[in-house]
């Protein structure tokens with residue numbers, strides 16, 4: 001592949017909540033910033049975001065991302081559609097190999113997010129974001145007094161079911177054909193709160209326009225349901241972090257410090273690919289923190305390299321710096 005001649009101050013991989021927020025900050029700090037995005041933000045799955053500060057009437061995830069792009073472009077951040085397949089160091093720069101092009105930059109921010117694994121239930125994906133959810137902080141509130149199924153079989157699933165009691169008294173756990181895998185303490189809580197547990201495999205979902213009506217089990221039983229939450233797990237998009245040698249935790253999240261720095265100098269990460277609570281506003285905040293740290297890092301580097309001189313010379317050429325005598329009145 002042709003080597004890109006252009007080099008950016010910062011490349012942000014991922015144009016979701018974290019990446020676009022970082023791009024706004026970096027572009028407003030006068031940095032040459034490129035956002036490379038493959039268009040799969042989880043935010044696009046949410047028809048009505050109810051918990052993003054400043055939108056009391058809600059906003060769709062799609063609209064929020066569109067506004068984020070418009071906002072970043074307003075300050076001259078560039079955004080391209082591509083998927084970065086590999087990354088490595090090339091001297092003092094990072095070299096990112098995309099499917100369409102090769103890109104170079106001084107600093108990289110990975111804002112590549114996560115994939116929540118949907119439950120292994122036929123036809124359930126049509127209900128995604130409408131009545132099938134991954135996050136009680138996002139969607140518990142809208143499930144008040146509904147009949148709620150928690151699909152899972154471990155301690156997390158039990159804690160989810162218990163946490164959902166704040167929203168509804170009608171909560172049960174479906175292990176979807178698997179043996180329960182929770183410990184004695186969680187088993188005791190199930191008994192104490194009388195949470196029903198169905199172990200049969202879920203054969204099908206009856207739904208209309210994305211709204212779940214009932215679950216049909218393989219043992220021929222059927223139960224009415226309005227909302228289904230799943231705790232099946234996450235796949236963190238950490239491939240580029242790994243390729244560049246960043247430390248990961250045992251779940252595969254990229255480890256960052258309070259400034260979103262990874263263990264690799266010049267490499268930052270923000271949003272759901274890090275150990276942040278996976279929420280839009282938290283991802284956006286993480287992106288802003290990373291952007292500020294990157295800007296500071298580049299500033300310090302420019303002092304080491306005496307690179308600010310070229311800005312100053314340009315300014316001196318157009319600016320009257322010597323004091324002049326005021327004309328006599």
Ligand SMILES: Cc1cc2nc3c(=O)[nH]c(=O)nc-3n(C[C@H](O)[C@H](O)[C@H](O)COP(=O)(O)OP(=O)(O)OC[C@H]3O[C@@H](n4cnc5c(N)ncnc54)[C@H](O)[C@@H]3O)c2cc1C
Pocket residue numbers: 013014015016017018019036037038039040041042043044045046048049050051082083084085111112113114116128129133134135138139237240270271272273278279280281283
């Ligand atoms: C159904 C559903 C509903 C949700 N509802 C809410 C809600 O109501 N409120 C809330 O706060 N949160 C909600 N969330 C969570 C929210 O969507 C995430 O917290 C948020 O999108 C995370 O932002 P991010 O920038 O880390 O990742 P994302 O927004 O997912 O963005 C990551 C971006 O990186 C791109 N990318 C990944 N790898 C590459 C690569 N190699 N090259 C180029 N691009 C790449 C992806 O295409 C994607 O565009 C919901 C999630 C789901 C699944």
